[in-house]
Amino acid sequence: MKKSVINRRSFIEQLSLGTAAVLSAGPLGVFAQQPDRKLGIALVGLGKYSTRQLGPALKETKWCQLTGVVTGSKEKGEQWAKEYGFPVKNIYSYDTMSQLADNKEIDIVYVVTPNGLHAEHAIAAAKAGKHVICEKPMANTVEECDRIIAACKAARVQLSVGYRLHFDPYHKEMMRLAKEKDFGAFTTMTGDRGFIMQTKVWRADKKLAGGGPLMDLGIYIIHGACMAANGVAPVAVTAKEHPKTKPDMFTDVEEGISWTMEFPGGATCAAQTSYQHSADKFRAEGPKGFIDFKEHAFTYRGMVVETSNGPLTFTPPNQQALQMDDFANCILNKRKTIIPGELGRRDLAIIEAIYQAAATGKRIPVKI
């Protein structure tokens, strides 16, 4: 690992706490003076998303690098230390996260454990004085989101959520269309996302997942519809749970659910999500045209997207690398992230309203 040229702890503290303006950054976050090293990230939970996406992305990042892990398996941690070139002293277990406070090589903690553990791990990271990224959904409930936000505020650290699609060119184009209204304001949105769960995993366990496919997959449609509504949240929802075809697998979570979101001004989004069918689509239509995510709407690669003007053909970037670099850049430049904890909390508020609508059969107002 690169040695500090100046005392980098005081350097980061000055930037984080605003006691001195050491650097000046341009509008694109270009530094007048380079930081002495990349910010260090520790991943919490070395499951599939960390292993297949975030770890490899951290080999491409410019402003941050992997300098530690939090894992239940010391052996796995040692493999990661070898592969990513960080010292074994930077391997922590879930129980020793408070000791992160003493580690100057770790600036950001990225929580990638099951949803029901995000609050515990994010709060532990904030208490250790680390900036936090929480995977989606931010937590199981709005109440947990509130506790994470409060802990980060108290520790004066930044908080972000792993909404990587803010860095995808197709989704950025949808946000541009929503803002500039080439096709008029989008009035009709539809979405469908699902995969077939073969064996029961934590994603179908309410304590660890918070719910079923709505928490894991439907959240993408919720977030995408808010993007298409130019960043505005729905005012009310209706919903209906799908009948269970595998009640033994989906004991305390939904197998599938259909819901409708009503936006201010009358726009609507009709959506469904399921662990018993495959789909990944989203479409937003306005009076003068549409954007249609026909395949792989919310994934990392292979998106097939067209608008009423024809197909879109952007080169897919590494969304995760851009997302983590942007957060590191925010910390270095004392800029607020475009994906703050409040956005994660907003989506949980919508999800809670959808579950309440399904349980009661009523139209439920969304209270953000």
Ligand code: NAD
């Ligand atoms: P996974 O099951 O592959 O990994 C979960 C990790 O948490 C494992 O390393 C496991 O050992 C650890 N863990 C710690 N305590 C656990 C417990 N009590 N029970 C089960 N596992 C425990 O899951 P994943 O697919 O890596 O998902 C992790 C998080 O990342 C979830 O919140 C998920 O929604 C999110 N995710 C986000 C994206 C994205 O595109 N942004 C993609 C996939 C997953």
